[in-house]
Amino acid sequence: MKTKRYDCAPGCPVEATLDLIDGKWKGVILYHLQDGTLRFGELRKKLNAITQRMLTKQLRSLETSGLITRTVYAEVPPRVEYGLSAEGRRLQPVIEALRLWGEAYLARQSRETAEPRKRRARAA
Template sequence: MPAKPRHAQMDCSPGCPVEATLSLIGGKWKGLVLYHLMDGTLRFNELRRRLPNVTQRMLTNQLRELEADGLISRTIFAQVPPRVDYALTGRGRSLRTVILALKEWGEEHAAA
C-alpha cells in the first residue's frame, strides 16, 4: 500500500491552523490589503487607488475585520479633513512570508 502524502497524515479538521489562517486572510480583498500595507502605512484612499475594483463599503468592511483580528492598526488624526492611516501590526507583519509565498505561487501557476 502506498504511503500517504505528508499533508494527508496531518490532522487538519475544522479549527486547524490552516483553516484559522485562511479565515483571517481569506476572501478577495484581505490578502491584497495586507500585501499593499507591506510597503508601509497607507491612507484609505491610497488603498482604494491600489484596489480599483473594490467598493468603498467592501474595503471598509475588510479593514474593520483585519483590525478586529489584530492584523492592522488604524490611526485617526484630528485634522480637517480627517486623516486615517492603516498599517500592519506585528501580527500582520508576521504574515509577510505567507503573503509573499502566495504571490510567488500565483506568478508561477495562476496563468495555467
C-alpha cells in the first residue's frame, strides 16, 4: 500500500508537526508527561541538563501550542502542575515511535562501535 507523499512546501503536515515539537527539549518533555502530570521541579530533575530558563521557555511554548496544560494551585508556596492536553495525548503515538526508533538506532550504533573493538582484540 502506497502512502501519499505531500509536497513539503511551507505549511505541509510534516513541517507543522515538527514546528510543534522542534528543538532538543519539547519531545522529551512530552515523553515524560505521558505518564501523568508533573511539577516543574520534577520535570527539571528528569531533564537534568536543561536550564530553568530553557525549561520555562519550552513549557510556555508547548502550552501556547495547546499540547500541555498548566494548572496553578492557590497554595503557599504555589504549586504548578503540567500535563498533556487532549491534543498532546494525540501525539503519544508519535513520541512512542520516536522512542522506539531511538532505541533501535542506539543499539545499532553500539553494535557498530563494538565491532571494530572486537576485530582489534582478535588481531592482537
